[in-house]
Amino acid sequence: MFNPTWAMTIEMVIAGVSVIGLFAALGLVLVLMERRVAAWMQIRLGPNRVGPKGMLQSLADTVKLLVKEGMTPDGSDKFLFNLAPYIAMMVAMLLMAPIAFAKDFRLWDMNIGVLYITAISSIMVISILMAGWASNNKYSLMGAMRSGAQIVSYELSAGLSILTIVVLTGSLNITDIINAQADGWWIFKGHIPVLISFVIFIIAVTAETNRAPFDLAEAESELTAGFHTEYSGMKFALFFLAEYINVFIVCAIGATLFLGGWMPFHIGNWEAFNHVMDYIPSSIWFFGKTFFLIFVIMWFRWTFPRLRIDQLLNLEWKYLLPISMFNLLLVTAIAILKWHF
């Protein structure tokens, strides 16, 4: 009965169910969190009617979206139009695989985890382009084109800032990267260059996930809703969900690379202090850091005005990319000369 094939199948099913479960739970939590953070910054209350303290608001929204008619416009390319939201969601799900949620708790411990993440996250742009093109709507097309230019550009800086940690660790494996931070997180150990690459990483991933102030692909006041103008019902919800899951994942990656993932706050060889820190479960460390970064990204959204498309590309190609290239050089020198702590 329990031969390796069956064991593998059961394992796969459990993994699949938990990923989908996590996916749904995260979607609900993040949407609620966004609305509460927004309300807090905008001196209002936010959702407070459905369920205790409005906790079930996003569940109610999901039910509403589920029972809504999923319209497909007449002039659209029906196959691509319907496929696009699923690709967006699949990409978000695939990215879950190498993330370490707690100590020894991950779906797939592969030796090229970081490379896998950068590779898979580039597919996201395809779903957006697909949605924009298939909608047969000028607003959608413009949103998709903006988003294409934006994601492809910002991937460079994001990739280069991830590379700084890979250079310091000497490994693409996420477990190795986390273990290398047992005596302190990279953001503290790596001097100013790692700090710079952390800032660039946060800016770049905000742009990559199409979040304000880089939300040109949606740009409500210019393009009504950008690439998902024509989507409604559950198909829209999938895009919406994928956006939040992507935010979670990039923040998780940021937390893993720069803030030590599930690794508790350790300082060098202060054994006693490190032991006290170890009493806090590793999952709390991981989610705490991730949600802190998510909060930062939400904070951006509700504070900054949107950039214009040419300013967006200027920022990347004229500032962030040269800085991160030079920064990578600096980090390499630090790694070779062992100047980091």
Add this chain to the structure above:
Amino acid sequence: MNNEELKTKITELLPSAIFDETGEWLNINIEPTDWLTFAGKLRNEDSLFLDYLFCLTCIDFKTHLTMVYHLSSTKFRHNIVIKSKLDFNNPEIESVSHIWKTAIFHEREVYEMFGVNFLNHPDLRLLILPDGWEGKNPMLKNFEDPVNMIKL
């Protein structure tokens, strides 16, 4: 410039102008055919410099239409009013949209509301009314619309 000075200056520019000082500002009645050259002079004459057309409208007096142009100078701060009687059945006057650009919109409004034909207007189309209202001019006194108008 006060009204007397304005009158002397304007008589120089257009001897056929008829003045009327009953209102707040100096009113000048002119023939529609004189309007284009006169308007150019009003705008470009250095001592007048009437560069600001702050109101352009039309009045339906049932027997004739009257175009009313309120002009002001941003330099000297004097205001004058130009009036021109148009034939009711064939209202036509030269456009001044190349002299005062605000007239592009205002003349389009008068065109659709009163049916005044502005000659040499760059873009004389309906502005406010939807398609299909060409030739029906709601601001005229004899306009009847049994569906949309409620008589008080």
Add this chain to the structure above:
Amino acid sequence: MLEEIGTTTEGDLIINVGPQHPATHGVLHLVITLNGETIKKVEPHLGYIHRSIEKMCESLTYRQFIYVTSRMDYLSAHINNHACALCVEKGMQVEVPERAQVIRVIMDELTRIASHELWWGAMAMDIGAFTPFFHAFREREKINEIMEETCGARLTMNYYVPGGLMADLHPDFQKKVKAFITLFKNKIDEYDELITGNIIFINRMKGVGFLSKEDAVSFGCTGPSGRGSGLSCDIRKLYPYAVYDKVQFDEILETDGDSLARYMVRIREMKQSIRIIEQLIDNIPEGDFQAKTKAVLKLPKGEFYTRVETARGELGVYIVSEGATTPYRIKFRSPGFSNLSALDTMARGGKLGDLVAMMGTLDLVIPDIDR
């Protein structure tokens, strides 16, 4: 590339912005010709809420027609009413009591602040910052409460009648206005911190939507849109009405002519409005709030024109009277209509994102344009 701007060729992308669009704040319809993201031409199509107020007024008496004008530029309802009341008073040659004049000026300036606050929030939302909207509305709500108490309405107040005011002030009026002034003085610095100094905001606004002084005059752009181009056009200064000649305030001029200049004019104008209110709020003279007028008003045969400064610019009311109880012809020279006509000139060569910033800083109120 540049010489192509303004012409339409095959292959250009033509986009309908509106009549239902988040950035038009109403039912404005713009047909935009684009080359990539660059705007080649903007063509406004109006009339989606045209109610023909001018025609309506022809069948309303001089007491009645003022109420309709609250629905034109609904954000400066008081100031519209003021223009009409002034025009009728000019025709009737009625002397308005000093008390009514002072109260009118205070109300006008409160309206101006409320209108600029709504503009500030909505404009920030246009360029992608959502939070300012709520902050602006928090203070605007205070003004609305003051208005509601005295006038009985929050938006279309109809407080002015020919000859003065409809009713006297609420006893709490002075106290509440003073409380508001203290509050607002702190908050306006907060606005500056939140948006004005933001680097993204400045980059979005600076050099965008340039309107030269010559074009501003030629297009008849008035109000903050004209003053942002260095055109001195504040009616309160040039042709003072009510008690504006007795109070100290500055006409705000910026010479850059871009969106940032128009933005700064409005922000600084709010501070001037506060200054005017501060001078008047403790000096409201005692006396009648309304002059004695006949129950049925009849204007003598003739023409009457008044100009006032609304939050958007110069509003002209032109009444042609034949001596009857109703106006023979009435024309509202609305500021938004003229300001909108400059949009095409401003937008050409800009990016699609700039158009939103330009429309924001022109402060278009669609009922004011359509009338």
